[in-house]
Amino acid sequence: MSIFAAPRPRFSHDDAAGQLMDTGWSIIRGALAPEKIERLATDLRPIFEATPYCTGDFYGARTKRFGSLLRRSKHAATLIQYPDIVAIAEHVLLPWCDTIQLNLAQAIAIHPGAPLQFPHRDQDMWEGVKGEVEYLVNVMWPLTSFTEENGATLIHSGSHGREALADGAPPLAFSAVCDPGDAILFLGSTLHGAGANRSNIVREAVVVSYCLGWLKPYENQWLAYPPEFARTFNPELAALVGYRQHRPNLGNFEGVCPSILLQDDIPAHIGAIDALRPDQRDAVAEHRRRQGA
Ligand SMILES: O=C(O)CCC(=O)C(=O)O
Ligand SMILES: [Fe+2]
Numbered sequence: 001m002s003i004f005a006a007p008r009p010r011f012s013h014d015d016a017a018g019q020l021m022d023t024g025w026s027i028i029r030g031a032l033a034p035e036k037i038e039r040l041a042t043d044l045r046p047i048f049e050a051t052p053y054c055t056g057d058f059y060g061a062r063t064k065r066f067g068s069l070l071r072r073s074k075h076a077a078t079l080i081q082y083p084d085i086v087a088i089a090e091h092v093l094l095p096w097c098d099t100i101q102l103n104l105a106q107a108i109a110i111h112p113g114a115p116l117q118f119p120h121r122d123q124d125m126w127e128g129v130k131g132e133v134e135y136l137v138n139v140m141w142p143l144t145s146f147t148e149e150n151g152a153t154l155i156h157s158g159s160h161g162r163e164a165l166a167d168g169a170p171p172l173a174f175s176a177v178c179d180p181g182d183a184i185l186f187l188g189s190t191l192h193g194a195g196a197n198r199s200n201i202v203r204e205a206v207v208v209s210y211c212l213g214w215l216k217p218y219e220n221q222w223l224a225y226p227p228e229f230a231r232t233f234n235p236e237l238a239a240l241v242g243y244r245q246h247r248p249n250l251g252n253f254e255g256v257c258p259s260i261l262l263q264d265d266i267p268a269h270i271g272a273i274d275a276l277r278p279d280q281r282d283a284v285a286e287h288r289r290r291q292g293a
Helices: 013-023 034-050 076-080 083-096 161-165 235-240 258-262 278-291
Strands: 025-028 063-066 100-110 136-142 153-156 173-175 183-187 192-194 203-212
Touching (some): 034 063, 034 203, 076 100, 076 203
Antiparallel strands (some): 063 100
16 A cells, blocks of 8 residues: 655644544654764664564564663653654543553664564553553654665554454555654554565664553553652653652552652651542542531
8 A cells, every 4th residue: 555645844743643543643754853863873773782682473583672762862852752742642642541651662673584573553462442542652763764675664554443343354554664753653553563674774763652641551661760760850751751640549659649759858658648530539529528527
């Protein structure tokens, strides 16, 4: 199938969000200058070298992956906190949560000889109801050019949302041919997978994904970025990696927002504080009132 619209000189995040909801994917051309991506790629190169190949037919034995990208390169935050993309992820996900969170930030190398990856929907890592809720927004940032030969991500346009429940053959896939600086967005409900690498060069990318704030994220962010390290983050980034409660009371530390762990003086004993949604606060207040307390 496929072929994209010509690159647009400017991008409107409303258009990108609209296309993402309509087709299950959207590509932002030239989101970042290629030099910025090259700085990140330079930091990641020795880590790709040192990382063993993956094991298992899903990841693929001719691929390499590693996470903890905010510890690997100071340039990773630029991708993770790209304002328009965070806004798009919020647009897609906030109907079902209070706040979004980082699901993963992972580097992926697809080496020559890697076969086509199993086409999948990333939402299937969670066993909740499908077809009504969007769980995830994925963003692939190519570090090397993505071509049909070297394993560009294959995306099945229109396979998202309720289509994820449809019987029968899914729509055909197109190859997300892109360059460093472009951002490929697709939903957790969109069928996709890495293409086969039939070239003699390694295809490299960083994938950043955002999910509903109350889910267990793919990457354990609190272990990837323990408080000593997360203290170096700006407050929004710390919140995105989990130093924020999700109402009601989820992800708390000693009954309060876990961002307390990022401050200098952490009290030895802490009194728990309700963190309820307004509807829950009202219901609890009504109960109290009826009790005459
Ligand atoms: O590397 C790619 O193009 C896609 C990888 C992927 O979808 C995954 O590992 O979940
Ligand atoms: Fe995937």
